[in-house]
Amino acid sequence: MDDGRFAALMAGLGPWVPDGAGMPEVGIAVSGGADSLCLAYLAGRWRRAVRALIVDHGLRPAASAEARLTRDRLARLGIPAEILVLEGLRHGPGVADRARRARYAALSAACRRAGIVDLLLGHHARDQAETVLIRRRAASGPDGLACMGAVTFTGDLRLVRPLLDIEPATLRGTLRRAGLEWVEDPSNADRRAERARLRATLCADPPAVMRLRAEAREAGAARMARDAEQALWLARGVTVAEGGWVALAEDPACPRALAFLLRAVSGRDYLPPARAVAALCADPRPATLAGACLVAAGAPLRRAGLRWLLLREEAAMQAPMPAAEGCVWDGRFVLSAPHGADLRGVTVGAAGPPGRWMPPPDWKTPWPARALRTLPALFRAGQVVGVPTMGICHDPALAGVRLTLRPGAVAAEAGRFAGGN
């Protein structure tokens, strides 16, 4: 793969933050294996402001030496690299899945710390073909069969996979021509893992890889069409309140959009059960589902053209937690504090009955008490001392502390699934 081809691939996956010394970096997740090392090599020639992130899962004795070796190799390419050491992972049932979740959590946190908004991943064409087979066997729905997207969004990060249509042999060839060595992870060859078994099968059958990739592209195009339709419905009739609930101007007619909204309001990772969501769309009625409640709008909101509210289920909200810069409460609200704010002894939790926060007498809000009780609030000694999303602060030491609904959490999926050719 030459620099020109890579630059063309990246141009199709933008927009990118401007490049140059001192500009925001694009992150690269580098395991040290051939694919992600090649990705780092190409990315480092594509732009100056890049940073590699290497996760040491701490599961193999050789892993930390390999991470340091990879960091040194990257340094020789002029790419700064940070090693993220995971603590507490143990071998045992589901270790691959646990390791993957912990890896993404560590990568996301490192990106947040470094102000990185784009993270490159080295998945390639055969990885995508493997994913098609795995999703088929798991009887995935139509969205799942679109497999990995070339661009997808997590809460505050854009995950970009520029190599999804590139054969792994091409990447190894690129490294060899550049005289670069990589680490061979022995667990890749571990035939007990489902992926490793499929990998061995697909390596011997290149036409099958081609067919599977075509299948993923077709499913990806269909998924993007559904995304576009859903985005239109969301833009027409859905309002997201800073307090973490959603107002609907129309009956929820689109099950997929309702599922995304339920997930966003509940702060959960996974979509609610499809059948229950479809039933709610077919017959919209007050109901509680997967950590959120569909509630009919009261008279004042109906006069303002709203029909339904989707509220967080009170009983399912996270218990109060210690307040700290960057902490995330209830999977949805991120705390940010100005310099000098005193968070000692402060907790973040649900505001509870509005009478407890002593709002000023002229304070007016169209939202019902049931919604206000779910607002994120700051507590000192068990008393509410601030409800930042409502602009309420009774404690001068907490002036300027914000609890912000995580960006992107409520949006429609806007990934790119069919591209990369």
Ligand SMILES: Nc1ncnc2c1ncn2[C@@H]1O[C@H](COP(=O)(O)OP(=O)(O)OP(=O)(O)O)[C@@H](O)[C@H]1O
């Ligand atoms: N330990 C790690 N540290 C940082 N990023 C990782 C790590 N493991 C995987 N990744 C990222 O996830 C992508 C896909 O992971 P996967 O396990 O399929 O790759 P791999 O075969 O271990 O390594 P590679 O893709 O580098 O050859 C990698 O290309 C890399 O971008």
